Amino acid sequence: xxxxxxxxxxxxxxxxxxxxxxxxxxxxxxxxxxxxxxxxxxxxxxxxxxxxxxxxxxxxxxxxxxxxxxxxxxxxxxxxxxxxxxxxxxxxxxxxxxxxxxxxxxxxxxxxxxxxxxxxxxxxxxxxxxxxxxxxxxxxxxxxxxxxxxxxxxxxxxxxxxxxxxxxxxxxxxxxxxxxxxxxxxxxxxxxxxxxxxxxxxxxxxxxxxxxxxxxxxxxxxxxxxxxxxxxxxxxxxxxxx
Numbered sequence: 001x002x003x004x005x006x007x008x009x010x011x012x013x014x015x016x017x018x019x020x021x022x023x024x025x026x027x028x029x030x031x032x033x034x035x036x037x038x039x040x041x042x043x044x045x046x047x048x049x050x051x052x053x054x055x056x057x058x059x060x061x062x063x064x065x066x067x068x069x070x071x072x073x074x075x076x077x078x079x080x081x082x083x084x085x086x087x088x089x090x091x092x093x094x095x096x097x098x099x100x101x102x103x104x105x106x107x108x109x110x111x112x113x114x115x116x117x118x119x120x121x122x123x124x125x126x127x128x129x130x131x132x133x134x135x136x137x138x139x140x141x142x143x144x145x146x147x148x149x150x151x152x153x154x155x156x157x158x159x160x161x162x163x164x165x166x167x168x169x170x171x172x173x174x175x176x177x178x179x180x181x182x183x184x185x186x187x188x189x190x191x192x193x194x195x196x197x198x199x200x201x202x203x204x205x206x207x208x209x210x211x212x213x214x215x216x217x218x219x220x221x222x223x224x225x226x227x228x229x230x231x232x233x234x235x236x237x238x239x240x241x242x
Contacts, residue, residue: 001033001129002054006040006072007061007088013039015111016059016088023122031126043067052079057125062089077102082132084125086118104128136183138164138173145171149187153203154220155180157196188237193230194221201237 003020005013017037024033038055040046044067046058058076060069073085086105105121107114135148153165157177164171173180177196184190184198192198193212199220204212211219212234222230 001035001056002038003035004038004040004046004050004055004058006043006046006058006064006069008041008064009061010041012061012088012109012111019111019115019118020122023119027126033126033129043069043072046072047075050076053082055080055083056129057084057086059086059088062087073103084128086121086125134187136180138171138180139175140171140173147171149184149189149200150202152200153214153216153218154197154199155184156198191230191233191237193226194223197221201234204234207231207234 005016007013007016017039020035020037024031024035040049043060043064047067058072060072062069069087069089073087076083076085085103086107087103088107088109088111090109104124105117107117107121111118132150133148134150135146137144137146139145147164147166151167153167155162155164155177157163160176162173162175162177162180164173181192181198185192189200189202190198191201197220199212199214203214203216205215206213207222210224211221213219
């Protein structure tokens, strides 16, 4: 797990490394994670070397000279929606700013006085990481492929052939729709909106009376018979996701 720590206090950077290592050591039976830390003394130093997708987690001190942690977080959240951010600060003054950049934690210094909040934030980061890495192995005419759920828009079956519609291509896979149905529906992101069509709700832009409009512009039909239950699950998914 690639982790950046951006803080102008060396003692705080060392403490964060220690707490993260302690966290994963305590949970080694649950998670096979090896944290790799990169430390920065300022926001400027971090942004100079930062590239989107480089880190899965960034710890940010809010009060730093020149470029603040809030400034850094705004750039990260714009360029990399998958990166988790945890703030460290000496006051609650920027709590609302933390919500604006979708920070998963806002820990008041001294950190050692708020260990419970720290580990709560780490629990959220790990659950998000597990969600990002969840997927399914499918077979094609050429090979077996592991597909991340997060990259799948929807699955459908046409003339007994199953197609997986990814963010960048459509993949024809071997087997029957029923071979994959339960696996997809076991993940809360997916819902069967129509017979032999399963959609990833993260890619739905808006529902109509008869269709789901995807962010790609495609339309997927909603079963009239199951519309009430489909819409209930769709609404509950986004309520709990917030």
